[in-house]
Every structure is written in structure tokens, then in C-alpha cells.
Amino acid sequence: MARRIVLALAVVLALLAPSVARAQSTSDLIYAELDAWWAAAFAERGLSYSSPRLELVDAPGTDFCGFLDSFAVPAAYCPSSNEITISTGFVGPDSLIALLTLISHEWGHHIQIQTDTGVGSAIEYELQADCFAGAFIAYATESDLINPVIGTLALQLTQAAGDVWWAVPFDEAIHGTQSERAIAFLAGQNGGLEACGF
Numbered sequence: 001m002a003r004r005i006v007l008a009l010a011v012v013l014a015l016l017a018p019s020v021a022r023a024q025s026t027s028d029l030i031y032a033e034l035d036a037w038w039a040a041a042f043a044e045r046g047l048s049y050s051s052p053r054l055e056l057v058d059a060p061g062t063d064f065c066g067f068l069d070s071f072a073v074p075a076a077y078c079p080s081s082n083e084i085t086i087s088t089g090f091v092g093p094d095s096l097i098a099l100l101t102l103i104s105h106e107w108g109h110h111i112q113i114q115t116d117t118g119v120g121s122a123i124e125y126e127l128q129a130d131c132f133a134g135a136f137i138a139y140a141t142e143s144d145l146i147n148p149v150i151g152t153l154a155l156q157l158t159q160a161a162g163d164v165w166w167a168v169p170f171d172e173a174i175h176g177t178q179s180e181r182a183i184a185f186l187a188g189q190n191g192g193l194e195a196c197g198f
């Protein structure tokens with residue numbers, strides 16, 4: 001309960017005074033929880049783990065992975081730099097639901113680079129990342145880090161996204177249909193990482 005209050009408080013503070021520097025932002029809190037959760041999952045499996053970097057990009061012209069302006073896409077992961085980026089052009093820096101959904105999905109791609117998670121095709125990578133996100137969000141709900149409503153909205157956001165909002169010209173339709181994404185997310189939410197094949 002205490003940590004949920006801290007997270008809620010961070011959001012409230014952000015809403016009240018968005019320009020005031022905060023000790024720990026919403027994305028920092030999400031980062032810390034995801035990092036600890038994945039580190040524990042790797043330790044349980046006897047695997048070595050390293051953390052990704054996370055950057056909120058707030059202006060166009062930021063080179064990402066050598067081929068992308070990271071401000072132009074809502075979220076992305078670059079394996080060569082171990083970096084997750086979130087564009088504030090799409091997502092407010094204190095939007096808990098969107099940040100939670102996007103960061104936990106992109107973190108899944110970081111995990112897929114760290115170790116063999118048993119996926120091969122592009123859509124398998126994407127749906128497993130949705131599954132990982134669902135598993136983390138179930139943990140966050142059970143641990144009282146977030147309200148169950150937040151978890152439900154994260155599922156809705158994942159389903160609503162489909163391949164629709166990623167429709168940049170060079171982007172193939174690889175994220176799955178709305179149904180596939182919801183099923184993958186729910187598999188993780190109900191069955192944990194094991195249900196995602198990890």
C-alpha cells in the first residue's frame with residue numbers, strides 16, 4: 001500500500017506542478033520496479049542480467065539506433081545501445097498507464113536480447129513482449145504497486161494499439177491484431193512469465 005501511495009503521490013504532484021523538478025519521476029518509479037522484478041526473475045533462473053537505459057525524449061531530432069528519430073515513435077528499444085525511449089510527443093511524462101504499458105513492453109525486447117526466450121519471428125517477439133508486460137503488471141497489481149484499474153487500462157491500451165498507432169511508413173504490421181495482443185497480454189497477466197515461455 002505504501003508504495004502505491006508513493007506512486008499515486010508522484011502522479012498527483014506532477015499534475016499539480018508539472019514544471020517543478022521532482023526527486024523521482026513516474027518513469028523512474030516504473031523503471032526501478034521493472035528492473036528489480038526482472039533482476040529477480042533472472043537470478044531465479046541462474047542467468048546474468050543487465051539493466052537497460054531509459055530515456056524520455058522531448059524534442060525531435062534525437063537519433064535512435066542510427067535510423068530513427070525517437071521523438072517520431074511512441075516508444076522503442078535499441079539493442080545496440082540497450083536503450084528504451086519514450087516520446088513525450090505521444091506520452092505525457094507522468095502518464096502512469098501509458099508509461100507502464102509502453103516501458104514494460106519495450107523492456108521485454110531488452111530481455112529478448114539478454115537471453116534466448118524461445119521466440120523467432122517478428123510477431124513472436126512482439127506478442128511475447130506483450131505477455132511479459134502483462135506478467136509484470138499482474139505482479140505490480142498483486143504487490144499493491146498499482147490499482148487493479150490501472151492494470152485493466154494497460155490491457156485496453158495494448159489491445160487498442162494493435163498495429164494502428166505504430167503506423168509509420170516503414171513499419172511493418174508486426175505487432176499482431178488487437179485480439180492477438182490482448183490474448184498475449186492476458187496470458188502473462190494470468191500465468192506469469194512461465195506462460196510467456198520464459
Ligand SMILES: [Zn+2]
Nearest residue numbers: 105109126129
Ligand atoms: Zn515491441
